[in-house]
Amino acid sequence: MVTFPHIVLxxxxxxxxxxxxxxxxxxxxxxxxxxSGRVEVLRHNQWGTVCDHGxxxxxxxxxxxxxxxxxxxxxxxxxxFGAGSGQIWLQHVQCSGHESSLTHCAVFLHSNIYCTHQNDxxxxxxxxxxxxxxxxxxxxxxxxxxxxxxFSCSVLLGHHISDFHLYRQGVSxxxxxxxxxxxxxxxxxxxxxxxxxxxxxxxxxxxxKGGFPxxxxxxxxxxxxxxxxxxxxxxxxWFNTSAEAPAGSVIKGHSFNITCSTPQQYPGxxxxxxxxxSNGTVRQTLPALAPSVTFTFPSAQSSNEGYYYCLxxxxxxxxxxxxxxxxxxxxxxxxPDPLLSPMVLSWLVSGVTFVxxxxxxxxxxxxxxxxxxxxxxxxxxxxxxxxxxxxxxxINKL
Numbered sequence: 088m089v090t091f092p093h094i095v096l097x098x099x100x101x102x103x104x105x106x107x108x109x110x111x112x113x114x115x116x117x118x119x120x121x122x123s124g125r126v127e128v129l130r131h132n133q134w135g136t137v138c139d140h141g142x143x144x145x146x147x148x149x150x151x152x153x154x155x156x157x158x159x160x161x162x163x164x165x166x167x168f169g170a171g172s173g174q175i176w177l178q179h180v181q182c183s184g185h186e187s188s189l190t191h192c193a194v195f196l197h198s199n200i201y202c203t204h205q206n207d208x209x210x211x212x213x214x215x216x217x218x219x220x221x222x223x224x225x226x227x228x229x230x231x232x233x234x235x236x237x238f239s240c241s242v243l244l245g246h247h248i249s250d251f252h253l254y255r256q257g258v259s260x261x262x263x264x265x266x267x268x269x270x271x272x273x274x275x276x277x278x279x280x281x282x283x284x285x286x287x288x289x290x291x292x293x294x295x296k297g298g299f300p301x302x303x304x305x306x307x308x309x310x311x312x313x314x315x316x317x318x319x320x321x322x323x324x325w326f327n328t329s330a331e332a333p334a335g336s337v338i339k340g341h342s343f344n345i346t347c348s349t350p351q352q353y354p355g356x357x358x359x360x361x362x363x364x365s366n367g368t369v370r371q372t373l374p375a376l377a378p379s380v381t382f383t384f385p386s387a388q389s390s391n392e393g394y395y396y397c398l399x400x401x402x403x404x405x406x407x408x409x410x411x412x413x414x415x416x417x418x419x420x421x422x423p424d425p426l427l428s429p430m431v432l433s434w435l436v437s438g439v440t441f442v443x444x445x446x447x448x449x450x451x452x453x454x455x456x457x458x459x460x461x462x463x464x465x466x467x468x469x470x471x472x473x474x475x476x477x478x479x480x481x482i483n484k485l
Contacts, residue, residue, distance in 0.1 A: 229404030240291035364393030
């Protein structure tokens, strides 16, 4: 019985004895396309075949990768693609699956195994690399700026994997690259300190060594995973009230309102208005159906006095994000001015007094004037008419 160590030793001995330099490239002949057919090897400028004894997917994978045809779908025995001609250059090839060329595998160049061209080996390759699978290792799909997003990119079967790459849709340059060894079929890809501009749809690819001469082949893109980055900015706020109210205050019994606003809006968000006063905290919440919302107070009372703060709250993907508090907005509630204040009463009394004095003066003056103008009875009797002119004769009293 021939064991694997004997095969390796025999292969190494035969390689040293025959000379690796005598081998050239390989080709696939008589297949349906360039990635299927009978395996032939060039040696001493002559093409020959490979015996199918011990031929399996490990050897077929090496051939497919060397041809730049992805991985093997099947390793075919019994001259499926027809019998070749010429020499049978390789017999009982033994590969680990990680060699860069079939001629680097352990082989029996001269053995007691009898092969004919009815034993010519063949392969059918995938022509493309297997599609990798992308998974999200983080427990959620919604993140805050500065958090890390962890992905896993894996492939069911792979050899000669060079590296894994993480791509964001619409960007041709990978955001994360992870080197891999030849046996690695999975890699963790992490976005550190994620920013809002990095939200979107992600996929991964891997590259494998293959072809002749050796080149890197890129796999198809994996499935896509979408992530959202929520940045809640500190809201602004201000208040409006009646024009006669002093600055920073409202008049008791008058209406006033407070408006909260944010430059960035998210679905399902809300504004919270907090009033901090000496005897506790009062909270009110309104849905953020627009970038700004207004809290209305129809009649200001002493309980409305204190410091007001606005907060913006977002609930997405099972997580809650809350902004920083806005700057404090102090509001004082003032009692309304009385209708007749002392000053107003003083002016009013002064005005009424002035008016009464003026009226009295006018009445007295008018009475005196009328008395002076009224003629006495004696004057009326002593008037004479001379040339249509009345002359009043004054009689001095004795």
